[in-house]
Amino acid sequence: MHILNQDVEFLEENRTCSYFDEKLSDIRYRYIYSCSTELYQKMLERGWRRFGRMHFVPECKTCDKCVSMRIDVENYKFSKSEKRVISKNKDTKLYIRPPSLTMEHLNLYDKYHRFMNDKKNWPYTAIEPEDYSKSYVEATENYAKEFLYVRDDKLIGVALVDILPQSISAIYCYYDHDYSDLSIGKFSILAQIKIAKELKIPYIYLGYWIQNHFSMGYKEAYTPFEILKNRASLNETPIWKKNEI
Known part of the structure; x- marks a missing residue:
């Protein structure tokens, strides 16, 4: 077709x-x-x-x-445990940019899914660059972004996020479980909530x-x-x- x-x-x-x-x-x-x-x-x-x-x-x-669910951003209050997650990541660098594809992306994506295959029996097959591009990089309208989480000059997390005037859509997130103490998956959502509050975006759609x-x-x-x-x-x-x- x-x-x-x-x-x-x-x-x-x-x-x-x-x-x-x-x-x-x-x-x-x-x-x-x-x-x-x-x-x-x-x-x-x-x-x-x-x-x-x-x-x-x-x-x-x-x-x-x-x-389908969406976070009520204006009324969201960070809990003590969430504030601890944010504090633990004070040295985690966050870069927000249009979606991209590098070997670092592919290697981290595969590492994450191998881990989830062992932990939760997710199906696992190493992703091809073309498949990654179709799912996460193509259709890069202005609202399409990736959040890159970097620690020790190393990519440890990637979140694909759409930012619209009235909505943030959290599409997908994968990260390095070697840094599990940082709770990067949770930190990514908290970072999106903080950004939504700053931009006065009312809702974050979590799928x-x-x-x-x-x-x-x-x-x-x-x-x-x-x-x-x-x-x-x-x-x-x-x-x-x-x-x-």
Whole structure:
């Protein structure tokens, strides 16, 4: 299928669920060669996520456990433990720039996923440069950024982040578990919250949350947050409500 410079939408049905072995999922995809800030904002508000030029949203017929969530930035208060994480990283350098691809990126990405394969049995195959580029580097509109975390002149973490006037979307983060004492994954979200507060951006979209899930449940620590209560099309109004755990 030749889709360059086109907008193509399709539904993949009965695919293996990424979060529950016994379930199947239905995912709607939309390939957008160049997604405007206005369109992307509308899609974020309706539960869509982005990897490269591909956007997607779950439309599972028999399950609604994947819930879109967003942090309420204005009302967010850093806890004592979160302040300790920020303090531990006072010597961690943060660079924010357009997404890029280097051997450091690929090596760290592979190291992270080998670790997660051992720890959580994630599937692992060494990523090819072309695949990394398609997922994380292509479609570098002005809102697409990468947060590079550097310690001892070494890249120890990468977060792919979209920064829009009314939203920050946390796309993906990977890091070096040799520096686990720094909690880089948590520090990355806290850094995004600090930036959102400074820029008066009201929401940070963390993607999908599954309550009590071993891999996705951690997101509920970032309270207060809101959850999407309906599956709204782009022509319908999304309903977001404060979550009460």
